[in-house]
Amino acid sequence: MTNYHAHIYFNLQDMDLAQLLFRKAFSKISILKPWKIYDRPVGPHPLPMFELQFTEATKPEVLSWLTANIGTWSALIHQDTGDDVRDHTEGYSWLGPELRIDFTFFQVVQKNPHLAIHQN
Numbered sequence: 001m002t003n004y005h006a007h008i009y010f011n012l013q014d015m016d017l018a019q020l021l022f023r024k025a026f027s028k029i030s031i032l033k034p035w036k037i038y039d040r041p042v043g044p045h046p047l048p049m050f051e052l053q054f055t056e057a058t059k060p061e062v063l064s065w066l067t068a069n070i071g072t073w074s075a076l077i078h079q080d081t082g083d084d085v086r087d088h089t090e091g092y093s094w095l096g097p098e099l100r101i102d103f104t105f106f107q108v109v110q111k112n113p114h115l116a117i118h119q120n
Helices: 012-028 059-069 084-089 104-111
Strands: 003-009 049-055 074-079 093-095
Touching: 003 059, 012 049, 012 059, 049 059, 059 093, 074 084, 084 104
Parallel strands: none
Antiparallel strands: 003 049, 003 074, 074 093
16 A cells, blocks of 8 residues: 655744644545644754645545645645655655755765654
8 A cells, every 4th residue: 555645834823724724634534644743844844844644545635635725835745655765856746836855854864764754
């Protein structure tokens, strides 16, 4: 089974709206795992964000819901293969404006695996 992540980026002044959208996502669409809402940039991500994990089967539903609900925010969509470098640099797509991801973070994680955001 193929899983995906959607990173939904927002500005800190939109935290209340982000929390509302985060909760709404879990009641409206098929999400596998809740990730926390980050109130600051974390890892390679340039803005505060929250993350949704979903399957290939629910991808059309999730993308349609995100398109209708994120407004002017951005969302990075990528496969979750377990290889964070590959997942964020190959085969990804954007909803909304594309943001700059800090790919140097992945070089740091390769040398210091304990810094990885997704610990299995």
